[in-house]
Amino acid sequence: MEHxxxxxxxxxxxxxFGAIGAGLGIGFATKGLMDAVSRQPEVAxxxxxxxxxxxxxxxxxxLYAFVVAFMLLGK
Amino acid sequence: MEHxxxxxxLFGHTLSFNLDTIFTMWFAMICLIIFAFVATRNLSIVPGxxxxxxxxxxxxxxxxMDTMIPEQNKxxxxxxxxxxxxILFANLMGQLPLRIIHIKQGELASPxxxxxxxxxxxxxxxxxxxxxxxxxxxxxxxxxxxxxxSIVMALVEVLEMVTxxxxxxxxxxxxxxxxxxxxxxxxxxxxxxxxLPIMLFEILVAFIQATVFMMLTIxxxxxxxxxxx
Numbered sequence: 247m248e249h250x251x252x253x254x255x256x257x258x259x260x261x262x263f264g265a266i267g268a269g270l271g272i273g274f275a276t277k278g279l280m281d282a283v284s285r286q287p288e289v290a291x292x293x294x295x296x297x298x299x300x301x302x303x304x305x306x307x308x309l310y311a312f313v314v315a316f317m318l319l320g321k
Numbered sequence: 322m323e324h325x326x327x328x329x330x331l332f333g334h335t336l337s338f339n340l341d342t343i344f345t346m347w348f349a350m351i352c353l354i355i356f357a358f359v360a361t362r363n364l365s366i367v368p369g370x371x372x373x374x375x376x377x378x379x380x381x382x383x384x385x386m387d388t389m390i391p392e393q394n395k396x397x398x399x400x401x402x403x404x405x406x407x408i409l410f411a412n413l414m415g416q417l418p419l420r421i422i423h424i425k426q427g428e429l430a431s432p433x434x435x436x437x438x439x440x441x442x443x444x445x446x447x448x449x450x451x452x453x454x455x456x457x458x459x460x461x462x463x464x465x466x467x468x469x470x471s472i473v474m475a476l477v478e479v480l481e482m483v484t485x486x487x488x489x490x491x492x493x494x495x496x497x498x499x500x501x502x503x504x505x506x507x508x509x510x511x512x513x514x515x516x517l518p519i520m521l522f523e524i525l526v527a528f529i530q531a532t533v534f535m536m537l538t539i540x541x542x543x544x545x546x547x548x549x550x
Contacts, residue, residue: 302529302530304527306488306491306496309496310491311499312499316498
């Protein structure tokens with residue numbers, strides 16, 4: 247295969263594996279939010295703020311993979 | 322995505338400026354300065370609408386500082402507040418229709434889609450929390466005592482001095498950049514209404530990323546000036 251095709255393959259693999267981690271992270275964060283809200287419904291507003299923060303932090307891992315994939319494609 | 326890079330040489334060194342980033346950064350700063358000037362022009366004991374709104378914003382910063390740094394936290398508010406407001410204005414600027422102004426290369430979008438700007442802000446945060454820790458604790462900031470554990474932890478902290486600004490810079494840059502790529506993909510699919518939900522989502526992302534940058538800055542300052550680290 248040529249170098250460009252290999253780079254495209256690598257970009258696909260990078261963003262795919264990165265998305266696995268971020269998906270797991272946001273899933274766990276949602277699970278925590280649901281647990282907290284079903285146990286104490288009055289903290290829903292406060293817990294949602296922390297949930298957004300944690301989801302943004304774990305989403306960033308997929309974005310690191312996205313940057314790597316974009317750098318691979320830009321070669 | 323691509324920038325209008327102006328290259329010049331000064332004393333034998335090659336300097337390159339991303340002109341579109343500089344322009345949009347100054348635009349965001351001018352918006353922020355005008356907002357701050359208008360908001361603080363007629364201060365009164367009984368606040369008007371604008372003053373009440375700005376006092377709510379300052380109350381948000383002070384409340385966040387109080388929850389994360391227990392004591393002596395008021396001195397860190399200026400840096401944290403200006404970082405938050407600047408990132409918020411810069412991210413929201415990406416949704417303004419500034420792209421209809423054609424420039425030679427690249428486009429006028431949000432300035433945080435350039436990694437140079439976010440890396441500069443991350444380095445400012447690094448220098449600030451290092452100097453805050455050194456001013457609070459002196460040389461004991463680097464090495465608490467001479468034991469095996471603390472020497473290993475000091476080496477880990479030297480590693481953190483690199484990884485913390487790196488992750489701060491890449492997180493903000495990649496969020497804004499990925500949003501622009503998503504919008505351009507949706508534009509390619511159907512140019513009329515397909516990008517609209519993604520643009521609305523980007524407004525949410527602008528607020529969240531500004532909050533995340535501010536929270537992490539406060540956490541780093543708190544861990545540097547706290548009792549044990």
